[in-house]
Amino acid sequence: MMLNKALDYGTAYLLLGGNLGDREGNLKKAIELLNEKIGKVTLVSSLYETAAWGKTDQPAFLNQAVVLQTQLSALEVLNRALDIEHELGRIRKDKWGERLIDIDLILFNEEVINIPNKLQIPHPHMQNRKFVMEPLAEIAPNVMHPVLGETMLSISRNMEDRLEVKKIG
Ligand code: GSY
Numbered sequence: 001m002m003l004n005k006a007l008d009y010g011t012a013y014l015l016l017g018g019n020l021g022d023r024e025g026n027l028k029k030a031i032e033l034l035n036e037k038i039g040k041v042t043l044v045s046s047l048y049e050t051a052a053w054g055k056t057d058q059p060a061f062l063n064q065a066v067v068l069q070t071q072l073s074a075l076e077v078l079n080r081a082l083d084i085e086h087e088l089g090r091i092r093k094d095k096w097g098e099r100l101i102d103i104d105l106i107l108f109n110e111e112v113i114n115i116p117n118k119l120q121i122p123h124p125h126m127q128n129r130k131f132v133m134e135p136l137a138e139i140a141p142n143v144m145h146p147v148l149g150e151t152m153l154s155i156s157r158n159m160e161d162r163l164e165v166k167k168i169g
Contacts, residue, residue: 009069012039012077013107013140015123015132016064018100019052023062026088026101031066033084034103038077039070043139050131051164063165065106065135074108078119081105106132110146122147130161138167 014034018026024047035041045065052058070077081103088101106123113121122145126132137156144151 007071009039009071010074010109012068012070012074012105013136013143014066014068014081015104015106015135016066017050017061017102017104017131019059019061020100027062027064029088030084030101030103033087034066034068034081037084038072038080039068041066041068043067045135045138047168048131048135049166049168053129053131053163061131062168063131063135065132065139067139074105074111074113074121075115075119077108078105104132106136107143107146110144112146127155127159128161130156130159130163130165133159134165134167 016027016030027047031041031044043066048063050061050063052061072080085101085103104123105119105121106126108121111121113119123132126136127145127148133152133156137152141153142151145155148155
């Protein structure tokens with residue numbers, strides 16, 4: 001018997017970034033692959049040119065936040081995002097080093113997830129990084145951080161990070 005059960009959709013908030021090669025082209029390809037392999041991308045932020053965080057003697061990043069609707073779990077989204085990074089030829093020389101494309105899962109619905117060494121949702125450092133919060137607050141200003149109980153807009157306005165983040169269109 002066929003059960004006509006409606007499948008639930010989850011909302012994933014991701015941050016894309018890269019500082020090697022054709023930065024804008026790589027972000028575009030990543031969004032195409034997210035649409036193909038994970039779910040429907042419903043919102044895309046402006047592009048932001050951002051100074052490298054952590055290891056500062058490297059080229060500036062181009063960052064962009066996206067929102068997508070998916071029937072996958074957070075863990076499945078993470079695994080498919082890693083597949084997309086590899087498909088786009090990710091090079092990760094060291095933890096804070098240069099990269100062609102990085103896809104970070106920042107929030108998933110209002111879920112709080114902790115799978116040690118694999119997945120932490122909300123992203124544990126999001127509230128301290130302007131290169132994450134500015135693009136995210138642009139497309140999800142009223143979304144609540146499920147642990148801090150503060151909206152994306154409020155966090156982005158009150159943070160202390162002085163890293164250079166420039167909206168470029
Ligand atoms: O964590 C994502 C990769 N990454 C970035 C980034 O996306 N933007 C900036 N500005 N600095 C970064 N350092 C790393 S690692």
